[in-house]
Amino acid sequence: MNSRYAAWGVGLAALIALPFVYREPYHLHILVLILIWSFAYTAWSIMGRFGLVSLGHGGFMGVGAYVTALLWNHLDVSPWIGIPISMVAAGVLALVVAYPCFRFRITGHYFVLVTLALSGIVLQVITATRDYTGGSLGYTPDRARSGSGLLALQFDDKTTWYLIALFVWVVGLLIWRWVDRSMSRYAMEAISEDEDAAAAAGVNVTAEKLKITLISALMTALAGALYCQYQMFISPDTVSGIAVSLQMVFAVIVGGLYVSLGPTVGAVITIMLAEVLRIGFGTKAVGWDNLVYGVLLVIFIIFLPKGILGSVLDRLKTQPKKT
Amino acid sequence: MLAVEGLVKRFGGFTAVNNVSFRVEQGEILGLIGPNGSGKSTIFNMLSGTLVPTAGSILFDGAEIAGVAPHRIINRGIGRTFQIPRPFHRLSIFENVALAGYYGQGRHSRAKADEAAERALRMVGLPTDRHASVDGLGAAGLKKLELAKALATGPKLLLADESLGGLDEHEMDQAADMLRKIRDELGITIIWVEHIMGVLMRVVDRVMVLDHGEKISEGLPSAVAGDPRVIEVYLGTDADSSQIAAAEARRKAGV
Numbered sequence: 290m291n292s293r294y295a296a297w298g299v300g301l302a303a304l305i306a307l308p309f310v311y312r313e314p315y316h317l318h319i320l321v322l323i324l325i326w327s328f329a330y331t332a333w334s335i336m337g338r339f340g341l342v343s344l345g346h347g348g349f350m351g352v353g354a355y356v357t358a359l360l361w362n363h364l365d366v367s368p369w370i371g372i373p374i375s376m377v378a379a380g381v382l383a384l385v386v387a388y389p390c391f392r393f394r395i396t397g398h399y400f401v402l403v404t405l406a407l408s409g410i411v412l413q414v415i416t417a418t419r420d421y422t423g424g425s426l427g428y429t430p431d432r433a434r435s436g437s438g439l440l441a442l443q444f445d446d447k448t449t450w451y452l453i454a455l456f457v458w459v460v461g462l463l464i465w466r467w468v469d470r471s472m473s474r475y476a477m478e479a480i481s482e483d484e485d486a487a488a489a490a491g492v493n494v495t496a497e498k499l500k501i502t503l504i505s506a507l508m509t510a511l512a513g514a515l516y517c518q519y520q521m522f523i524s525p526d527t528v529s530g531i532a533v534s535l536q537m538v539f540a541v542i543v544g545g546l547y548v549s550l551g552p553t554v555g556a557v558i559t560i561m562l563a564e565v566l567r568i569g570f571g572t573k574a575v576g577w578d579n580l581v582y583g584v585l586l587v588i589f590i591i592f593l594p595k596g597i598l599g600s601v602l603d604r605l606k607t608q609p610k611k612t
Numbered sequence: 613m614l615a616v617e618g619l620v621k622r623f624g625g626f627t628a629v630n631n632v633s634f635r636v637e638q639g640e641i642l643g644l645i646g647p648n649g650s651g652k653s654t655i656f657n658m659l660s661g662t663l664v665p666t667a668g669s670i671l672f673d674g675a676e677i678a679g680v681a682p683h684r685i686i687n688r689g690i691g692r693t694f695q696i697p698r699p700f701h702r703l704s705i706f707e708n709v710a711l712a713g714y715y716g717q718g719r720h721s722r723a724k725a726d727e728a729a730e731r732a733l734r735m736v737g738l739p740t741d742r743h744a745s746v747d748g749l750g751a752a753g754l755k756k757l758e759l760a761k762a763l764a765t766g767p768k769l770l771l772a773d774e775s776l777g778g779l780d781e782h783e784m785d786q787a788a789d790m791l792r793k794i795r796d797e798l799g800i801t802i803i804w805v806e807h808i809m810g811v812l813m814r815v816v817d818r819v820m821v822l823d824h825g826e827k828i829s830e831g832l833p834s835a836v837a838g839d840p841r842v843i844e845v846y847l848g849t850d851a852d853s854s855q856i857a858a859a860e861a862r863r864k865a866g867v
């Protein structure tokens with residue numbers, strides 16, 4: 290156990306030190322993207338691991354990104370305030386959609402369909418209000434007028450962004466772990482197997498599911514807002530909609546749904562894949578990543594349901610016992 | 613402790629429970645018997661909040677609980693087992709029971725939940741080891757786990773549904789003794805549902821008999837076993853009078 294904490298400590302120290310010794314901007318850029326998406330995927334997995342498969346998370350991410358940017362551009366609200374507001378908005382949206390689902394026991398495929406509709410609706414709203422959001426052309430937060438970007442949460446320096454993303458990623462892992470060790474995990478595992486029996490053990494089924502959904506939606510909105518602040522450009526394709534939702538499912542399942550670092554492994558794979566396709570095939574390959582995700586997703590669900598990291602850890606765990 | 617008045621449950625046009633009224637006194641074991649499909653489990657499902665009654669009232673400690681959400685009813689002190697055990701396979705035996713100990717008692721603390729789980733597991737005779745898997749349990753073990761889960765919620769009233777189903781003679785006797793021990797040592801009032809009379813008759817204080825959703829008899833086990841309507845129902849189904857006589861003999865023998 291202690292050696293495990295030591296390994297985490299050393300790993301973390303190395304990650305913090307990295308940008309001070311290695312400053313190649315392109316690689317740091319890729320790392321920032323990986324960290325932000327890892328956080329988003331971790332957020333998704335907090336629900337997904339209990340069988341609450343949501344295709345609505347693109348919607349939450351879109352709300353996080355667009356609400357923050359719109360508040361800044363139109364009302365001069367600093368992202369420091371705009372981000373919490375956008376998270377609350379995503380949280381309210383999550384509750385409004387999830388409460389009736391949970392109350393009336395919409396589970397399994399039907400739940401997936403409802404959340405899919407949520408993604409679609411958020412996407413429609415963004416394109417329909419194109420006078421404000423720029424529609425499918427995308428949207429750019431205004432540059433900070435004064436010199437310092439701190440108030441505007443805008444930094445040109447990659448190292449700063451790297452450290453912010455690293456911090457948020459670690460917080461995401463801590464939340465994952467907190468849920469994993471909480472009584473809520475028992476309750477959610479029980480609910481995912483048998484809602485009536487869970488209720489007979491005293492579990493308020495609707496409340497427990499809402500709690501997990503809310504945590505997941507808030508985190509996802511934060512990921513969207515950070516992505517927006519970092520890239521300084523958002524479009525429905527990159528932070529919202531069904532494609533983004535599917536990408537989350539894909540990444541988490543490929544990385545590993547039941548291990549804390551699974552979503553991170555998924556992020557490394559999805560972002561590398563997108564970059565390789567972009568560099569190798571340029572604009573011809575736009576959309577190819579989604580195709581590859583789709584095919585790989587099916588293969589993984591069938592042959593490696595625990596994902597890459599989950600399966601590797603299983604191997605490591607069982608091997609020493611045999612010998 | 614419990615006062616049920618005019619309880620009715622309809623599924624579509626079918627009436628599963630028809631105008632049933634009864635009372636349960638603090639500290640007693642009430643046997644609820646009746647052939648398969650007579651509405652016993654449906655009554656339990658209404659008492660525990662899993663089903664909402666079509667009509668009628670259920671007063672528990674003076675408060676109306678008909679239609680109240682299951683987790684609220686559990687927290688007020690009614691624990692239940694399911695006729696067919698419903699363990700959570702993704703949790704260990706201990707975690708199954710600790711979950712009930714935590715949520716069933718108003719989410720006090722994890723330490724208290726673990727304590728409740730250990731006590732309940734010891735009571736029913738299951739290992740208190742934290743990681744033992746549910747999948748290793750046989751029919752009798754699963755029944756015990758159901759009981760431990762219900763006990764961990766800290767009930768004042770325990771609803772035990774067909775605790776004997778799928779058990780052999782010896783296991784049946786053990787299960788019956790267990791229920792009596794739970795009443796005697798923990799002071800928990802019990803309603804025990806069973807479709808055969810068997811060992812039930814020697815443990816319960818009072819019996820109530822259901823047939824086609826209606827109460828056809830109620831009273832002391834000896835009186836009920838001799839009730840012509842009960843004999844008729846049981847002769848018409850899978851039990852016979854020798855079974856009733858055997859139960860009666862056992863009870864008189866004072867075991």
Ligand SMILES: Nc1ncnc2c1ncn2[C@@H]1O[C@H](COP(=O)(O)OP(=O)(O)O)[C@@H](O)[C@H]1O
Pocket residue numbers: 623628646647648649650651652653654655807
């Ligand atoms: N959810 C349900 N929907 C429709 N019919 C039901 C339902 N639950 C029970 N029943 C019917 O109600 C009757 C009583 O069932 P039940 O209470 O399980 O009987 P018992 O426990 O006495 O064997 C049966 O005919 C059963 O088919």
Ligand SMILES: [Mg+2]
Pocket residue numbers: 652653654695774
């Ligand atoms: Mg039954």
